[in-house]
Amino acid sequence: MRYAMAIDTKKCVGCSDCVVACQTENDVPIGYCRDWVVEVMDGTYPQLEMEIRSERCNHCENSPCVRCCPTGASHYSEGGIVLVEENKCIGCSACITSCPYDARFVHPKGYVDKCTYCLHRVKKGLQPACVAVCPTKCMYFGDLDDPRSEVSMIIKKRKWKTLIPEAGTKPHLYFLI
């Protein structure tokens, strides 16, 4: 079982609903965010083009954060989802330096926090909070090992890219372009 998420940049309007929904679902304190929205624009007026992406932890298969965690707090869990165990984390910030996507942050309580693909919802058969709330329905989540899941079918159909592929992290977050 390998969980992955695909986000359609052609439909995303950058409304940041995913950020607020994640905040209310996961009790992320005000001032912090587990995911964020990036807008990239290229060109000169009036020949312009723009891409909008919602970024978060990519739950990499070969993640540098799990490798460099000294206490094993950062670990692979069900379906390849990378999680942080609060009681093992010492807050040394090694994982924050090693993440090429800047996905982690230090929670005010002291441990390191990041997107968890809402495992508590996925276990109940629901989708992660961001996927469930997106008004443009541009986010897809599912099991890559299941050929009939939404994610498997959409990445077969559409062109996609991952971020910073040269880092060799094998991320599980695909951006449909």
Add this chain to the structure above:
Amino acid sequence: MNSRRQFLKISSLSAAGLIFGGGLLDAFANNLVKTNPSHFKGPFDFTRTPTYCEVCFWKCAGWVYKDENGRIKKIIGNNDDPNCNGRFCPRGTGGVGMYNDEDRLKTPLIRTEERGKQTFREATWDEAFDYIAKKLTKVKKEYGPESLALFSHGSGGKYFGKVLKGLGSNNIAAPSYAQCRGPREVAFIATYGQGINSPENTDIRDTKCLVLIGSHLGENMHNGQVQEMSDAIDKGATIITVDPRFSTVASKSKFWLPIKPSTDMALLLTWMNVIINEELYDKKYVEKYCYGFDQLKEHVQQYTPEWAYGVTSLKPQQIRETARAMADAAPAVIVHPGRHVTWYGDDTQRLRAVAILNALLGSWGRRGGYYNPEKASVPHFEIPKFPKPNKSWREALGGKYKLADLALASGLCDASMPSPDLGHQVKAWIVNGTNLINTLPNQANTLKAIQELDLIAVVDTMPMEITGYADVVLPECTYLERYDSLRVSQGREPSIALRMPAVEPKYNTKPAYWMARELAKKLNLLDYFPFENLEDEIDWELQQVGTSLEEMQRIGVKRIKREYDDLYFAKDENVEFNTNTGKIELYSTALADEGFEPMPVFVQHPEPQEGFYRLIYGRAPMHTFSRTANNPNLTDLMDENTVWVNPKVAKEWDLKNDQYVYLENQDGIVSDFSIKVRVTERIRFDSVYMVHGFGHTDKRMKRCFGKGVSDTQLITNVMTDPIMGGTGMRGNFVTFRFDNKKEA
């Protein structure tokens, strides 16, 4: 000292021992310390209550979830609701912030004078209602009931409206009319015999071509429309965006027409020219349903693409291409009417052009164009008839704007100042849930009007600027803490939604219904409020339509079957439109009767002078103007607006990205605060853009005070629409300053 070998042995043993023992300790500790891996944060079995959102007019229905301590945790959409389909927008999801905001109004306040300075003192509800009731009675006796006015934007307006009507006044205005969608309503009523209203009846999910002229869908988060646009993109619809700025939707469009600001009318008339001359219009539809085609054909001959090139700076080839693309997709094409259309003073005529274009393409009443909306009919509990007002708001405006179908907020504001043109003067305001200081353009005018009043009572949840000018401030609890009347909104199928409180009102706040009823008690108008509790009235209404409060509390939204199966026009159906001629009026007889142009005419609008740039404003998807400016969840996303400046302009003025500047407009008004510069290619060199709703001056709102600039402050040149009084706000130009000292 021991021999070296022994020393080493002991130390290596102890090192091994440490590791081994450490592992044991680890395992031991794991059992001791409660394992709380960070991903198990619930959901436990939450209790949920239904509500519908109050953050904007779309009123999506949803569920409020509480955690095990009974605190509001999150708000998500109701899957049965046709307005949102189970997905809330960022402002709706951030509604929890409205409840948690510690800067909320907490208790009633009355203006008093202490040691020569005016200040607010805390008062009891009884005191506050006494004050208001006494003043209202006094004003009514001295000046007549027509001198009382209500400005409302929100659910509470209904109840205060009953109080005002009971007193004999019908001066009830919402700023969303003359400051926002008014011209659109009048234009479509003149053409099709019915307005658009809310939510808009655009059939975006089935359209093949969506033309957005003056709409930045995606940045204005009209939930249902954004969802349907996403569906349309999936189905491969063509989007044509006409915008001087490279908006979000422009980046998703097949055609982006970077039009010169203020020349949209020229483009619309030119499109009509191309579509009529190349015979791309829907001949059968026009012949069967439209009146005035021959006059229109003759009228648009002068508006050729070559002429339009000089006016709009759009290439003739582009204009022809897009016109053909629209006609190709007809009748599944929508020329979107937008919503905030008060731009240059000729807005009713521009919206008439939009309506005419839709008629030529045959999209009104067809799938993929405009559907026929239906609203559930929920009977109301019978109350005694209101006294007929001696004078209406129309007389307050001196008999102008006969074609306006709703009262004008700006008109009533103007009517509060003594003037020889007026029928009578308005002397008392009740303001419910609208921050008039940031809503009405020309702030100086609004402030002058306020000074002339005998009474101004403000009902609000947050200490917005308008509360600073009030005589009495009544703190309302948020939509999460109260019952409100049923939401009966129009749509493809009628639906009703229930709002019930999730938690008790915080601090000393109360719902608007309770306030209006208590006020009615003091004014002897209790006959109009027969139910003590709003939930009893809601239950009565629900019983009339075959359900009950108890059922609605379980399901939240009830969809009702359409009474008439007329979502779209049937083939060859004979349709009668509610116009003078009974047909779609391409040539408007109603406008001609009042002495206005029966067909839209292009008018050149003033351009900025050297060194000045046109101020264009818009929305951000994470905010609803001032209403959410202090919301902690939403200020996390965006806490200030930025001014978009073209790189060529930035070079001229030596502006760098993230620099702070002040803005000065053509009338010498300088912005109170500075605004961050965003140097971007996305805006034309002759304009600057900013998001509306920032630049707050009330210190009590700690998160948004002093952040960004209020574009309302810089809108002093108001171009009034002669047909219905809409206040055009895009005729203001600004320049940059590096200090805000006003020249003596």
Add this chain to the structure above:
Amino acid sequence: MREEIIVSGRNNPLIDPQLHIWHWEIPLYLFLGGLAAGVLFFAALYTIRNRENDYRTAVKIAPFVAPIALVIGLIALFLDLHHKLYFWRLYTTIKLESPMS
């Protein structure tokens, strides 16, 4: 021109700017650690080469600096941790691939 911005706000000084994750504690610890190592190295070197009497300070007195420096360094390291009460976890796990371990 190319414009890449974060639209949803990220008021988190712990991530942005990203190069500023560790503060003064880490350089202090590294410096003191290196100092202690250097002192002990030279003390050992002179002892092995039987020159301890020529460099009495280096061999007999200087090594006392080493534990003091290490203790201060470790205190600095401890202060840098955000989840301080769980510092003992560092000593109960070995992860070969982690530079921190």
